[in-house]
Amino acid sequence: MELLVATAIGTLTAAGIYMILRLRTFPVIIGTSLLSYAVNVFLFASGRLALNAPPVLRDGVEVYTDPLPQALVLTAIVISFGMTAVIVMIAVGSYLSSDDDMVNDPDADADQTKEGAA
Amino acid sequence: MAPLADNCGMSLFLIIALPFLGALLPGLMIQAGRQSCFIMTFLVTASALIGLATHAPAVLAGDVVTAQLNWLPSLGLNVNLFLDPLGLMFAGLILGIGLLIITYARFYLSRDDNMGEFYTYLLLFQGAMVGIVLSDNILMLLVFWELTSLSSFLLIGFWKHTADGRQGARMALTVTGMGGLALIGGMLLLGQIAGSYDLTTILENRELIQASPLYVPALILILVGCFTKSAQFPFHFWLPHAMAAPTPVSAYLHSATMVKAGLFLMARLWPVLSGTDLWVILVCSAGLITMVLGAVIALFKDDLKALLAFSTVSHLGLITFLLGTGTAFGAMAAVFHILNHASFKAALFMTAGIVDHAVHTRDMKRLGGLRRLMPLTFAVATIAALSMAGIPLLNGFLSKEMMLEEAYHTTLFGSPYLVAVVATLGALFSAGYSFRFVAHTFLGPVRDDYPDTPHDPQVGLLLPPALLIIPVIAIGVAPFLAEPFVKIVTQAVIGNAAALPDAHLKIWHGLVPALWMSVIAVVGGLILLAAFAPLARLWAATPRPEAKDIFDRIIAAAVSLAYVFAERLHNSSFTRYAAIFTATVIAIGAHAWFTGVNAAPTRDMLAITPVGFAGWLMLILATVFLVTVHRNRLATLILMGVIGLMVSVGFNYFSAPDLALTQISVEVVTIVLLLLALNFLPNATPVESTAGQRTRDIILALAGGIAAMGLTYAMLMSDFPITSISEYHLANSYKGGGGTNVVNVILVDFRGFDTFGEIIVLGIAALVIYALTEALLAGPVRARLLNRGYEEARAGDAHPLMMVVLTRVLMPLVLMVGVFIFLRGHNEPGGGFIAGLVVAIAVLMQYMASGFSWAERRQRYPYHGIIGAGVLCAGLTGIGAWFAGAPFLSSAFGYFRIPPMEKFELATAMGFDLGVFLAVVGAVMLSLESFSRLGRRAGIEESDYAMDIDPSRIETLTGGES
Structure with missing residues (x-):
């Protein structure tokens, strides 16, 4: 299972990085969300994987998974919603004000096209 | 040290805090008029001065007043203050002359100047200066040191409308700021060597510090800090440009305070740093060069304030040289001259301001003959200038004699005469420009082409310099009055490193060599004055490097170098920043991975279950699809939903029910949010990136993915290197928190x-x-x-x-x-x-x-x-x-x-x-x-x-x- 979790995190990270490097706001936001998934799962996994051992105390049960990363990730999930909402708002605001959802400045894009042509 | 000293007198904290707190008042009080603003500012400084005076008897009796507050003890950064005679002298100068400057500025500033703002800056600066001289912790001292650089920047550039003011302020900030950085490095090294950041501890470790291999770098860095602040060669050039400030600022910063901070620090650290060959060579040479260079340039300056600025540079060089000799007698002469220079130089700056105020020019070519028109100003200026020239019965004479005496006994670079000759030369030019200051401003025929009618100013402007003349004459006539104080302060400077010299301050020492050197200097000064016109023509014809041009070229070179990097990296392309960031993170991670030691797996892999595999497959497929169809934004959102669901299910599968519940509910609101956003944004992403860019992105993404995967796998297969604190939470959740859901507790x-x-x-x-x-x-x-229309058909x-x-x-x-x-x-x-x-x-x-x-x-x-x-x-x-x-x-x-x-x-x-x-x-x-x-x-x-x-x-x- 560890291999599966590791590859899942790797895939999410790769997809997140690729999307962040796109030129429009929406894919960049999607990219940050994908990276949030990857980071949250990574932090959660830092408590190591365990099946059927939720950190809810029961009489007679001795083995529990690590509760600490779970508590940290729980707040991280909620906060990442707040942050996503803020950047989405910024993206919408900038699109509505300028009719343009490019992430780069126009002159920087000109540079890039030059580079691309060169 | 003496615990009872804490109980009598105003707290040292309050003395430092008063100017800072008081800095809030002028800005408010200016609403009530200029007079109330002035009175408030005056009272703030006066209370701090009185507070200081309450400690004076104890300090002069040999006690050291201390105040302590632990702030960040783990960093060695504590607010420890102490007041010894050296601190008392400097704090007294700062606050005492501060009072005079505040009074002078009240009448100097015109109605167009924002007086509240001016006094606020002045008090900030004053507080920072008092902080420097009372700090016992060198880290605190550094904080105050930087504060003086910042607040003096505001003061020097107070006349924001003048280009000179802005450039002068910027140059002062650049030079003293860079020096401040060097000083931070030096002080940290010093603290490392001594094992403490408390000055009192450092000062007791002379042998330890001088034997350390870090002594040389620490010394050089600290000296760079002191030299930049005190305008020593080769950093002397900023001070004259700072003269673009209003005259009260020049009088305050450049007579008694800011530029003396460097001298103060050299004096403060004298017991541990001085005495080595390196110290003597560096400090003596810098001091002597500055002294002569400043004096020569000062002689040929036509602007009164420029002349005084370079004369200040020269006198600072003199004091630096005295500290540099490393002898107790030199230290005593330095202390004495700091005191004398502060009094006559502040008076001179203020009289220059009076002349400027009355005649509206400071150019000596357009002045002359003012002695009949401004007799009182003439009297004050002449006494102060003659003291600066080193004429007997004035205080400047006494300390200059001591300097020449010290120079006569100092051997530098193997030559016993070099220092004596150079020092006499400096004194000669010093006498020359002092005479010229008086002669070309006040003497000579009355002219009929003054820009304005010269007249003696109102009392408020004249009284502050006149008050400063009192000690000039009193000490000059009766030096024994100052002797006990000078000796106490000298004792504080030299500490245990040397014995207090038994020399006395007196006018007549007999026909000693110093007297002859003094005579040569005064006679030479008169000759310079007589031969000024041809000399000035010669000077004007001599090519010489202009420090400001060099400074500007260095700045321009630094800026263009910065652009080389900045324009490549920072070209307002978010995509580029993200790519650079990703590549850097991956590179650093890879470096750690390949150079570090990776422990062998200590955990067994959990068996892959069909359910787990199915969930994994869905997650991977959804992610891959998402990337391939990402130009269709609605499809992207649906796939995001699948990924979020799989992540939630995964949390639940790996024993994290709370996370699963949170993730799935956040997923719902996130998708609603993104749908709402998509309502305003375009539905599709156009193809814009080139194939080359996409290749770069794919390589970066794959590298990042592989790195994350490798890291996760390595982490998951090994146990914690140290015991986790989670055990504590599991054990105490029910007992201490009363809950069985440990995550919630x-x-x-x-x-x-x-x-x-x-x-x-x-x-x-x-x-x-x-x-x-x-x-x-x-x-x-x-x-x-x-008013926007609908893109889609409506329900x-x-x-x-x-x-x-x-x-x-x-x-x-x-x-x-x-x-x-x-x-x-x-x-x-x-x-x-x-x-x-x-x-x-x-x-x-x-x-x-x-x-x-x-x-x-x-x-x-x-x-x-x-x-x-x-x-x-x-x-x-x-x-x-x-x-x-x-x-x-x-x-x-x-x-x-x-x-x-x-x-x-x-x-x-x-x-x-x-x-x-x-x-x-x-x-x-x-x-x-x-x-x-x-x-x-x-x-x-x-x-x-x-x-x-x-x-x-x-x-x-x-x-x-x-």
């Missing part, structure tokens, strides 16, 4: 403070969104939004009957689930976060079904208020612990039984969790509501009804027909 109890901070962040994020919406709707975007009933009925039925059920999840949170998976999200979804459904305006009219409590109530509720629960005598956020719980119900538990943590719940509901709803407010369009009638088609409403049916 951690959130509301063990790490309650974190959670408290997090709900505040969440609330702030929601308020930011609200504020951005307001800003958008206040601008031109509002009209665009109201006949936007608020369909089925959905309205269904959500209406679901609402109480979902609320019930929310309450249930909230209540069981402490012992079973659930809690405030999850309950908040569930309830938010319940409310959200009503918005979706019946429309924004309908739902909003029925929303009784504003969401801002709910966020605030949540934060308050959590905070008050935490504060409640105080009443039980426990720290913030400590929890208590108990078990109760109300027959016939089962025994149940009540914990104060529930109040905290309620706060979390409210904050989450408020934050989620405020964010989404803000987006919805953007969606209103013109021409849409706001329906009073929950659904568009309602069979029970007759008029809709009949209305459609008629």
Whole structure:
């Protein structure tokens, strides 16, 4: 299972990085969300994987998974919603004000096209 | 040291704090008029001076007054202050001359100058200076040191409308700021060597410090700091340009305070740093070069203030040289000259300001003959200038004699005569420019082409310099008056490193060599004055490097070098930053991976189950599809939903039910949010990137993915290198927190403070969104939004009957689930976060079904208020612990039984969790509501009804027909 979790995190990270490097706001936001998934799962996994051992105390049960990363990730999930909402708002605001959802400045894009042509 | 000293007199903290606190007053008091503003400022400084005076008897009797406050003991950074005779002398000069300057400035500044602003800067500067001289901790000293650089920047550039003022201020800040950086390095090294950042400890470790291999770098760095501050060669050039400041600033900064800070530090550290060959060579040479160079340039300056500026440079060089000789006699002469120079130089600057004020020029070519027109000014200026020239019966003579005496006995670079000759040369030019200052301003025939009518100024301008003349004459005539004080201060400078010299301050030492050197200097000075015209022509014809040009070229070179990097890296392309960032992170990680030691796996891999594999496959496929179809934004969102669902299921599968519940409810609101956003954004992403860019991105993405995968796998296959603190949480969750759901107990109890901070962040994020919406709707975007058309065909009933009925039925059920999840949170998976999200979804459904305006009219409590109530509720629960005598956020719980119900538990943590719940509901709803407010369009009638088609409403049916 560890291999599966590791590859899942790797895939999410790769997809997140690729999307962040796109030129429009929406894919960049999607990219940050994908990276949030990857980071949250990574932090959660830092408590190591365990099946059927939720950190809810029961009489007679001795083995529990690590509760600490779970508590940290729980707040991280909620906060990442707040942050996503803020950047989405910024993206919408900038699109509505300028009719343009490019992430780069126009002159920087000109540079890039030059580079691309060169 | 003496504990009783803490109890008598004003606290040292207060002496430093007074100018800083007082700096708030002038800006306010200026509303009440210039006079009240002046009086307030004067009183602030006067109280600090009186406070200082309360300590004077104890300090002069040999006590050291201390005050301590541990601030960051782990960094060795404590607010330790001490007042010894050296500090007393400097603090007295700073505050005493400060009083005179404040008075002088009252009459000097014109009505166009903002006096409140000026006094505020002045007091800030004063506080920083007092801080330097009273600090016992060298880190504190550095803080104050930087503060003087910053506040002097504001003072020098006070006349913002003049280019000279701005450039002078910038140059001063650059030079002293760079010196400050060097000084930080040097002081940290010094602290490292001595093992303490307390000056009193450092000063006792002379042998240890001088034997250390770090002594040389520490010394050089500290000297760079001192030399830049005190304008020593080769950093002398900033001081004359700082003369663009108003004259009170020049008089204050360049006679008694700012430029003396470097000297103060050299004197302060004299016991541990001085005496080595390196010290003598560096400090003596810099001092001598500065002394002669400054004096020569000063002679040929036509601007009164420029002349005084270079003369200050020269005199600072003189004092530096005296400290550099490393003998106790040199230190005594330095202390004495610091005192004398402060008095006559401040007086000279002020008289130059008076001349400028009255005649409206400082150019000596246009002056002359003022002695009859401004007799009082002439008297004051002449006495001060003659003291500077070193004429007997004035204080400047005494310390200059001591300097020449010291020079006569100093051997540098193997030559016993070199120093004596150079020092005499410096004194000669010094006499020359002092004579010229008087002769070319006041003597000579009265002219008829002054820019304005010369006249003696009002008392307020003349009194401060006149008061300074009193010590000039008094000490000059009766040097024994100053001797005890000078000796006490000298003792404080040299500490245990040398014995106090038994020389006395007196006018007549007999026909000693110093007297002859003095005679040569004065006679030579007169000859220079007589031969000034041909010399000036010669000087004008001599090519010489202009320090300002060199400085400007260095700055220009640094700027263009910076551009080379900045324009490549920082070209306003977000994509480029992201790529650079990713590549850097991967490179650093890879470096650590390949150079570090990777422990062998210590855990066995869990067997792959079919369910696990199926979930993994779905996640991977969804992610890959997402990347391939990402140009279709709606499809992207659907795939995001799949990924989020798989992540939630995965959390649940790996024993994290709380995370699973949170993730899935966050997923719902996130997708709603993104759908709302997509309502305003284009539906598709065009192809813009080149194939080359995409290749680069794919390589970066794959590298990042592989790195993350490798790291995760390595981590998952090994155990914790040290024992985790999680065991503590598991063991104490029930005993200490009264809950069996350890995750929830951690959130509301063990790490309650974190959670408290997090709900505040969440609330702030929601308020930011609200504020951005307001800003958008206040601008031109509002009209665009109201008038935009529809891209897609519209549904006949936007608020369909089925959905309205269904959500209406679901609402109480979902609320019930929310309450249930909230209540069981402490012992079973659930809690405030999850309950908040569930309830938010319940409310959200009503918005979706019946429309924004309908739902909003029925929303009784504003969401801002709910966020605030949540934060308050959590905070008050935490504060409640105080009443039980426990720290913030400590929890208590108990078990109760109300027959016939089962025994149940009540914990104060529930109040905290309620706060979390409210904050989450408020934050989620405020964010989404803000987006919805953007969606209103013109021409849409706001329906009073929950659904568009309602069979029970007759008029809709009949209305459609008629």
